[in-house]
Amino acid sequence: MAKVNPDFIKKVTASKQFNASECMNCGVCGAVCPMEIELLPRKLFRYALLGLEDKVLEHTPVIYQCLLCKMCEANCTADVHIAENVRFLRTYISKKVYQL
Amino acid sequence: MPLPTGPVIGIMMDNLKKRKSVFPISGRKAVKWSQKLEIPVGGETVLYTGSMYQLLPYMIAAVNRMGKMEDSFLGQYVGLGRFFNKMFNVSSIMFRPKRADHKRFRRIIRDIARLLQQAGVDFGYLYKKELYAGALAFDLGVDETFVAHAQRLSNLFKAQGVRSLITIDPHTTNVLRSVYPTIIDGFDIEVKSYLEVLAENDTLRPINKVEGEITIHDSCVYARYEDVVEQPRQLLRRAGYTVKEPKNNRNLTHCCGGPIESLFPSMAHQIGGKRVQQLKDAQGKGVATMCPICMATLQQAANGDLEIDDIASFLAKAFCPPGANDKSAEEKRSQP
Numbered sequence: 001m002a003k004v005n006p007d008f009i010k011k012v013t014a015s016k017q018f019n020a021s022e023c024m025n026c027g028v029c030g031a032v033c034p035m036e037i038e039l040l041p042r043k044l045f046r047y048a049l050l051g052l053e054d055k056v057l058e059h060t061p062v063i064y065q066c067l068l069c070k071m072c073e074a075n076c077t078a079d080v081h082i083a084e085n086v087r088f089l090r091t092y093i094s095k096k097v098y099q100l
Numbered sequence: 101m102p103l104p105t106g107p108v109i110g111i112m113m114d115n116l117k118k119r120k121s122v123f124p125i126s127g128r129k130a131v132k133w134s135q136k137l138e139i140p141v142g143g144e145t146v147l148y149t150g151s152m153y154q155l156l157p158y159m160i161a162a163v164n165r166m167g168k169m170e171d172s173f174l175g176q177y178v179g180l181g182r183f184f185n186k187m188f189n190v191s192s193i194m195f196r197p198k199r200a201d202h203k204r205f206r207r208i209i210r211d212i213a214r215l216l217q218q219a220g221v222d223f224g225y226l227y228k229k230e231l232y233a234g235a236l237a238f239d240l241g242v243d244e245t246f247v248a249h250a251q252r253l254s255n256l257f258k259a260q261g262v263r264s265l266i267t268i269d270p271h272t273t274n275v276l277r278s279v280y281p282t283i284i285d286g287f288d289i290e291v292k293s294y295l296e297v298l299a300e301n302d303t304l305r306p307i308n309k310v311e312g313e314i315t316i317h318d319s320c321v322y323a324r325y326e327d328v329v330e331q332p333r334q335l336l337r338r339a340g341y342t343v344k345e346p347k348n349n350r351n352l353t354h355c356c357g358g359p360i361e362s363l364f365p366s367m368a369h370q371i372g373g374k375r376v377q378q379l380k381d382a383q384g385k386g387v388a389t390m391c392p393i394c395m396a397t398l399q400q401a402a403n404g405d406l407e408i409d410d411i412a413s414f415l416a417k418a419f420c421p422p423g424a425n426d427k428s429a430e431e432k433r434s435q436p
């Protein structure tokens with residue numbers, strides 16, 4: 001069963017950079033992504049907003065596979081800062097998991 | 101099996117902390133490109149290479165080595181490599197670049213400096229004091245290391261009296277222009293890419309006749325982060341070339357795959373392969389890139405099927421006196 005981590009929610013919502021809540025779930029980003037990353041940001045960012053830390057960490061490889069190329073952002077009508085949101089998740093993993 | 105992300109990032113970040121660069125490079129090697137160009141030391145406006153072009157030969161060597169490790173049992177020992185790398189410089193032993201790669205990346209920086217000199221731009225260079233700007237640490241989200249490094253660099257600019265930077269690659273341009281001001285108090289140094297500087301300059305006129313159709317590969321970072329889109333086109337046209345556009349271009353350009361090359365080499369090559377196909381379909385006689393990472397990744401993916409070179413080299417053919425900086429035979433042979 002998915003486990004909610006309130007501390008993770010706090011960190012995510014406190015960040016000025018993390019604006020995944022603007023997402024309208026239209027799916028355009030996944031369709032134009034050269035990596036064909038379907039998961040970003042619709043599902044993965046949703047997990048983060050819900051505080052499902054385990055689910056986010058399960059997808060660590062995808063988080064590092066993102067090219068930060070912003071093709072998705074160039075096509076997103078909701079102005080979601082997708083690349084910056086991915087980077088934000090990396091900063092979390094770098095500290096929490098890799099202790100960097 | 102994919103490489104273990106944590107230890108691979110760890111090795112690069114340990115290097116940045118301890119040795120001030122993701123891949124340690126000697127000061128002598130980093131400045132060798134500037135020989136005989138007589139660029140003044142320091143000054144208010146400096147050409148800032150950020151060592152990206154100089155680091156590429158190391159990155160190519162590392163990616164070749166890592167690519168081999170990706171599917172082998174050796175991948176699991178990357179963590180051990182990190183442990184030893186903290187004590188002595190393992191990465192410099194493991195990743196030995198080819199001499200010809202050093203030469204071809206040096207030639208590009210020389211072309212950039214010669215173009216600026218030809219345009220009458222007044223600039224200096226920090227020589228061995230120059231540091232890598234930290235783009236990779238920022239992209240990988242290792243913020244503490246990145247901020248500490250950025251502070252170090254900002255202090256250096258202050259101490260040297262630098263007011264304006266002319267950058268030569270998109271990643272360095274982006275971190276210095278758009279990220280540093282958000283993390284360093286009072287960082288107000290003007291940052292411009294040499295492509296912007298040259299495009300604004302009316303003095304630069306072709307002195308040699310060039311012609312032909314050149315396909316342009318926009319860098320994601322220039323096009324979508326920094327709005328550098330028209331300048332390279334304008335310069336190629338001013339030089340005398342006809343600009344061909346690939347299917348994905350301008351702010352909808354297609355990534356070369358390079359940004360994930362150090363962690364996922366085979367995926368990066370697939371992305372590079374897709375882009376190479378688009379560039380081939382545009383049917384130019386050559387392809388101009390404006391980022392050393394794009395150039396290396398696309399050349400690798402094209403495997404000799406397409407003439408891919410840095411835009412500076414195409415421009416130098418038209419705007420600079422011939423002969424002095426031509427490709428050596430060794431370099432021509434070594435190019436993938």
Ligand code: SF4
Pocket residue numbers: 022023024025026027028029030040041042072075076077078079080082
């Ligand atoms: S394109 Fe924008 S709005 Fe649509 S799913 Fe992606 S992030 Fe959400």
Ligand code: SF4
Pocket residue numbers: 029032033034035036037040065066067068069070071072073082083
């Ligand atoms: S920034 Fe990441 S998610 Fe967006 S298109 Fe590029 S690779 Fe895909």
